[in-house]
Amino acid sequence: MPFNQTGQISRAIVAVAGKPFRLADYFSGLLKGALLLNGAAAVSTLTFLGNSNLADDRLVYAMIFFALGAVFSPISFAFAYVTQLEYGNSNHSAARIFHRLTYLSFLIAILLFGSGVCFAARAFLAL
Numbered sequence: 019m020p021f022n023q024t025g026q027i028s029r030a031i032v033a034v035a036g037k038p039f040r041l042a043d044y045f046s047g048l049l050k051g052a053l054l055l056n057g058a059a060a061v062s063t064l065t066f067l068g069n070s071n072l073a074d075d076r077l078v079y080a081m082i083f084f085a086l087g088a089v090f091s092p093i094s095f096a097f098a099y100v101t102q103l104e105y106g107n108s109n110h111s112a113a114r115i116f117h118r119l120t121y122l123s124f125l126i127a128i129l130l131f132g133s134g135v136c137f138a139a140r141a142f143l144a145l
Contacts, residue, residue: 049094052127056087059134076141083134090127094120 063081067073097120104113 045098049091049098049124052094052124052131053088053091056084056091056127056131056134059131059138060084060088063134063138072145074141074144076137076144080134080137080141083130083137087127087130087134090123090130094123094127097123 060081063077063084067077067081097116101113101116101120104110104116
């Protein structure tokens with residue numbers, strides 16, 4: 019059974035192709051992906067705005083959403099760190115709170131990315 023009685027994901031081990039992986043490693047990859055998506059989208063939107071005379075206000079809003087999404091990704095990393103710290107200190111009530119905050123901040127980062135994509139798409143279609 020990969021989970022212990024407290025449901026700590028940090029100690030859950032899964033065998034994939036004969037190699038043990040921690041589930042926390044997968045979530046860490048998701049957090050890195052959210053940071054990469056939002057950061058790359060903000061840079062590409064900024065590059066397009068700098069090289070185009072046909073800029074739309076919606077592209078600026080898209081860039082703002084992407085930048086905010088990039089800000090929420092490190093916040094997710096911080097919450098994930100505190101979650102692991104609290105689980106390690108056997109403070110399960112605080113760990114569950116930070117665990118939920120990690121998921122919430124990750125969800126906000128993804129929603130901001132989606133909002134930025136919608137703004138950018140509408141602006142590109144209007145050009």
